[in-house]
Amino acid sequence: MPKLKIVGGRRLSGEIVVDGAKNSAVALIPASILCDEIVEINNVPDISDIDALEEILDYLGVKVERGKHSIVFNDTKIDNKFIPCSMSGKLRASYYFMGAILGKYKHVDMCFPGGCSIGERPINLHLKGFEKLGAVVREDDGRVIIDADELVGAEIFLDFPSVGATINIILAAVKARGKTVIDNAAKEPHVIDVCNFLNSMGACISGIGTGRIEIIGVDHLHSTKHNVVPDMIEAGTYVIIASLLGKNLKVSNLEPLHIESLTSKLEEAGVNLEIGDDYIFVADVSEYKGIDIKTMVYPGFPTDLQQPMTPFLVSCEGISHIEETIWENRFQNIADTIKMGASIEVSSDNKVATIYGSSKLVGKEVSATDLRGGASMVICGLIADGETIIDNISYILRGYDDIVGKLNRVGADIKIVD
Ligand code: UD1
Secondary structure, X not given: OOEEEEEOOOOEEEXXXXXXXXXXXXXXXXXXXXXXXXXXXXXXXXXXXXXXXXXXXHHOOOOEEEOOOEEEEOOOOOOOOOEOHHHHOOOHHHHHHHHHHHHHHOEEEEEOOOOOOOOOOOOHHHHHHHXXXXXXXXXXXXXXXXXXXXXXXXXXXXXXOOHHHXXXXXHHHOOOEOEEEEEOOOOOHHHHHHHHHHHHOOOEXXXXXXXXXXXXOOOOOOOEEEEOOEOHHHHHHHHHHHHHHEEEEEEEXXXXXXXXXXXXXHHHHOOOOEXXXXXXXXXXXXXXXXXXXXXXXXXXXXXXXXXXXXXXXXXXXOEEEEEOOOOXXXXXXXXXXXXXXOEEEEOOOOOEEEEEOOOOOEOOEEXXXXXXHHXXXXXXXXXXXXXXXXXXXXXXXXXXXXXXHHHHHXXXXXXXXX
């Protein structure tokens, strides 16, 4: 199995260009099925989660033209058959086929989604939303079968502003009869991107980016061409790296507002960031002081940046805390961070990590436990003394486009080895 080998301690200079958002692209691709004409999506990240979606499309008989960073649907008609666990289980976002196929064909039969085991990851809110629209949901040993004679707009209140449930219900509602209202909807930039994409095809969605989204159903969705929004998590990961190792390092093609919760925390710790219209630049690093972080839904501090932030806090002077409020199992990277020399305690309820700072990390053999935990280990390796070997790198390649090339080009010593 391939591994990542990193020789740490290199200062990084030049430019890292952020790609399109994984969490947006993985929704836009299933959403394209709803369209009745040609769809072209650009700025698609070249990651294995997109390969997994393409495999499902291919299985359903949808032939797409895939470029390195683009995907074109010339025909969106599917052979609406059972999607097996071997396909849906490869990624979390396979659940967007539920909303999209239900919205267009009123019948879905597929296995539960997969994804990183960062918590329980129920989809009850998605299914409850489909039921509110008039669908009947049956669950049978890991299989979900959803049927509707007709989908009819409804008022839906989400117990939690779930990203996945918000998008999935929108996908099911865009062609439903009448008006659907989603209250306590998610406001993440990828939710906004999906709504803008659907509207560009003729959908009628308003309240985008607020907690109350209204959808008036339409019969037909026409051709569109769309650019995926920049990836706020990839951007944030590289801005954290720049804060630790940057020497005139620019992270470009990002939307600074999307990661304000991160940059305000980095600045509180003492990082000197130059924030431009679409880039963040770090001229040099210095000594930083410990800070406290609590993960929240957007625009709060994103849970997906909590693990990449850990090596930063390990390097700060004094004590820092991370409180994880979204997922139950998101400190899996900490054992290997401790192995590399960090001093961290996790509370017995697995919700708060206390980081005793200023530890110097030393290269070790470690493992990526999940996507963002893997990114965290990459950062540990970049700042550590000596050589770090990271196992299980398929997790990392699921979500970071060309991470090895991007880091190498700015001076890191990182490569994939067998
Ligand atoms: C998405 C992202 C993931 C990110 C997360 C939170 C994708 C493919 N993944 O995941 O990277 O960490 O948003 O920003 O976009 N919940 C329920 N019932 C549901 C759905 C969710 O209880 O039906 C709970 C979850 O257990 C969790 C919280 O809501 O505690 C957030 O989940 P959600 O926003 O749905 O995350 P995902 O869409 O799965």
